[in-house]
Amino acid sequence: xxxxxxxxxxxxxxxxxxxxxxxxxxxxxxxxxxxxxxxxxxxxxxxxxxxxxxxxxxxxxxxxxxxxxxxxxxxxxxxxxxxxxxxxxxxxxxxxxxxxxxxxxxxxxxxxxxxxxxxxxxxxxxxxxxxxxxxxxxxxxxxxxxxxxxxxxxxxxxxxxxxxxxxxxxxxxxxxxxxxxxxxxxxxxxxxxxxxxxxxxxxxxxxxxxxxxxxxxxxxxxxxxxxxxxxxxxxxxxxxxxxxxxxxxxxxxx
Amino acid sequence: xxxxxxxxxxxxxxxxxxxxxxxxxxxxxxxxxxxxxxxxxxxxxxxxxxxxxxxxxxxxxxxxxxxxxxxxxxxxxxxxxxxxxxxxxxxxxxxxxxxxxxxxxxxxxxxxxxxxxxxxxxxxxxxxxxxxxxxxxxxxxxxxxxxxxxxxxxxxxxxxxxxxxxxxxxxxxxxxxxxxxxxxxxxxxxxxxxxxxxxxxxxxxxxxxxxxxxxxxxxxxxxxxxxxxxxxxxxxxxxxxxxxxxxxxxxxxx
Numbered sequence: 001x002x003x004x005x006x007x008x009x010x011x012x013x014x015x016x017x018x019x020x021x022x023x024x025x026x027x028x029x030x031x032x033x034x035x036x037x038x039x040x041x042x043x044x045x046x047x048x049x050x051x052x053x054x055x056x057x058x059x060x061x062x063x064x065x066x067x068x069x070x071x072x073x074x075x076x077x078x079x080x081x082x083x084x085x086x087x088x089x090x091x092x093x094x095x096x097x098x099x100x101x102x103x104x105x106x107x108x109x110x111x112x113x114x115x116x117x118x119x120x121x122x123x124x125x126x127x128x129x130x131x132x133x134x135x136x137x138x139x140x141x142x143x144x145x146x147x148x149x150x151x152x153x154x155x156x157x158x159x160x161x162x163x164x165x166x167x168x169x170x171x172x173x174x175x176x177x178x179x180x181x182x183x184x185x186x187x188x189x190x191x192x193x194x195x196x197x198x199x200x201x202x203x204x205x206x207x208x209x210x211x212x213x214x215x216x217x218x219x220x221x222x223x224x225x226x227x228x229x230x231x232x233x234x235x236x237x238x239x240x241x242x243x244x245x246x247x248x249x250x251x252x253x254x
Numbered sequence: 255x256x257x258x259x260x261x262x263x264x265x266x267x268x269x270x271x272x273x274x275x276x277x278x279x280x281x282x283x284x285x286x287x288x289x290x291x292x293x294x295x296x297x298x299x300x301x302x303x304x305x306x307x308x309x310x311x312x313x314x315x316x317x318x319x320x321x322x323x324x325x326x327x328x329x330x331x332x333x334x335x336x337x338x339x340x341x342x343x344x345x346x347x348x349x350x351x352x353x354x355x356x357x358x359x360x361x362x363x364x365x366x367x368x369x370x371x372x373x374x375x376x377x378x379x380x381x382x383x384x385x386x387x388x389x390x391x392x393x394x395x396x397x398x399x400x401x402x403x404x405x406x407x408x409x410x411x412x413x414x415x416x417x418x419x420x421x422x423x424x425x426x427x428x429x430x431x432x433x434x435x436x437x438x439x440x441x442x443x444x445x446x447x448x449x450x451x452x453x454x455x456x457x458x459x460x461x462x463x464x465x466x467x468x469x470x471x472x473x474x475x476x477x478x479x480x481x482x483x484x485x486x487x488x489x490x491x492x493x494x495x496x497x498x499x500x501x502x503x504x505x506x507x508x
Binding site: 085087092093096102107109134138139141143168169171175178179181205206 | 339341346351354355356358359360388393395422425427430435459
C-alpha cells in the first residue's frame, strides 16, 4: 500500500476491546492509528472502532494489526488503509515465515472464502477475478520486521520469543530488513515497558528506506523525545490512550 | 543490485570445484552465470572460475551463490555483479532468517574484517566509512526465496528441508515473495532431478514483479521448453554444462 511514512511521527495503538476515551479529540496531532489487540478482540469490535475513528477524523490513516485471522474480513480490509503483518526476527519459525506461507497458501487456494462471497466467481472468470482480488488484498499488506524485546509480554509469548536481541543483533535485524527482506517498517517492540534509546540508536544507523518504529512504555514527553532523538521515525503510544488521555496528549510532538 | 532480469531466460550454474568444459564457447546464448557449489569449493577456485568467465565473455553477468562464508571475500564481491543469498521457505528457521540475521549482525559489528582490511578506519571516520562500505556490500545482495523440492539433495540436507511443498504451498510461498518478503527472485529448486512443470505453473499465477526461476534436471530442449512454457522466467542448467557440453547447448533457447 502507499502510506506516506515520511509524515508519520506519532502513532496511536488502539485496542478494540478497551473502552475509548470520553472524547477522541485527544487524537488531534497523531499521524496514524493502528487498531489491534489480543484478548476479547473480535471482527465486530474492530469494525466499530474503525468506524468511530473514521467519524471523528475522516482523513486519519488507519492500519489494522490483526492478532488472529478471525479479526479480519473483507469488511475490515475495505475499511482500513492497510493490514499490518509482523514477522518476528527473534521468535520461532512460525512467526517469521510459517504462518505467513500458510496464510498466503490459504489466500491462493480459497480466495472467495478469504475475501467474502461477494466476488463473482463464474465459469472461466474464476481465475482472473480471484487473482485480481488477491492483488487488491496483498496491496494492502504492510510487512513489519519486528524484534520483541520485553520477554514478559503477550507479544513475546505468542511469537515464541525466548531471548532478547542484543543491540548488535537489533542492528543486524535492521540491516537485514533494509538490505534483504525489504519490509517497509522495522519495529522495536517493548510492549508494556520502556526500553530506552539504545536499540533504536543501533537500528537507526542502517536504515534509510525502512521506517524505524518504536513502541513500549512511552508515557511522557521526555520519553517520546528521547526515542525520536535516538533516531526513530515514529513512536507508538498505546496504553495511556485508553487509560490517561492527558498523559497521552503529552506524547504527541508539538 | 540492478540486474536486468527481464532479459534473462537461460542461466548456467557453474561449480568452481568441477573442471570447466574444453571450451567456454558453449556459453554463447546463456544470459547469466551463477557460480557456486558445496564440496571442495574455495574462495580461490571461485575467483579463478570468475576470471575464466570474464576472459571468455566480458559482458556476461555473474552472480556468486556462496554455500559458506569462506567462499566470500572482498575480492569475490568486487569480481561479481551480485551475491545471491537464498532464504529457504520449506527449510528450518536458520535457513530462512537465523543465519541471515547472524550475517548482517557480523557485517554491522566488524565491517573491516568482513570487507577486508583495505578500508581506512581512522578516528571519527570509522563509522561513516564503514557504513558506506556496508552499503556497497548490501547493494550487491540478491535475495532468493527458495523452495527445495528434491529431498535427497545436498540443498535439502543443509537447509533442513524435510518435506516437499505441495503445488498449493509453492503458490503460497510465491505469493508471500511477491506480496510480503519482496525478494527479487523466487526459485523452485529440484537440484539433480527433473520436477516437471506443475510447481512452476502454480507459482507463476501470482508473480508479476518477482522473477520465477526453475532449476533441476534440465538436460534436453524439450524439458527447457516445458518449464519456460509453464511460466518460468528463467531456467538454470548446471550438471550438463560440466559433463556434456553438447546436451548443455541444446538447453539454450534459440
